[in-house]
Amino acid sequence: MENKPTASELEILGVLWSKGAATVREVNEALNQEREIGYTTTLKLMQIMAQKGLVARDETSRTHIYKAAIDQDKVQATLLNRLVDSAFSGSASSLVMQALGQGKTSKSELEAIKKLIEKLEGGQP
Amino acid sequence: MENKPTASELEILGVLWSKGAATVREVNEALNQEREIGYTTTLKLMQIMAQKGLVARDETSRTHIYKAAIDQDKVQATLLNRLVDSAFSGSASSLVMQALGQGKTSKSELEAIKKLIEKLEGGQP
DNA sequence: ATTTATTTACGAATTCATTCGTATACCATT
């Protein structure tokens, strides 16, 4: 994926993924739940993102409506692979083990992961 | 961790973690296996890193000897948590599942992960 | 001893992301 969102862009994408579609004002208000950020700052970022193709916008009415133009899954996969390469010497399993070792995963989540592993093992032995 | 290495710094830490200790020239040559980068660029980065406390250096001889001053585990954990927060809505398990779903994990690695999960579950059954 | 090569230190250019001020257009209400 040649489109790599920056940190701020990822914040905005997060809002759009959860809301589905939103105006600049709505996104800006969501961001301001977390930290203070000016309206025109958010606007500018979203304009840049539109130019990059990270978001699409409907310009029919004066107040433009934005939505994400890339899948959350794809972005997650891209960022994950980048992290695996840059910090885990390319080993996804050591990343997984590090993540699990943090102790922030509930028992039911662990069960779900185990199920997934068994499914993966079954598929390609 | 207040010390967050940048992308380039992480590359250098990677070399130091694998070599244990190295001169600027050695690090630069390792980096040049991947991409072209000038000697003084690497030097400057390592000087900045020394100032930040990311690396330590022995200055007794003219050619300084550098080594990493932070644990690979700690950096991995920091970056992992950051990614979980920024791209996975704080859910470590969804990151794990996304990572496993890539299909880049061998059967023996999957086994090892399963063992780890069972060990973690054993703690509070 | 003079030249050549290697090293560190320093400063600065470049690039990119982030931030916001100002101008302009549009719409609604008076």
Add this chain to the structure above:
DNA sequence: AATGGTATACGAATGAATTCGTAAATAAAT
């Protein structure tokens, strides 16, 4: 029609990361 509020567009300041050129110091080779 004039006023006030809200929107977009644009330009530019700021700051951080990356890059490298040049100078000065040191060591090695002739």
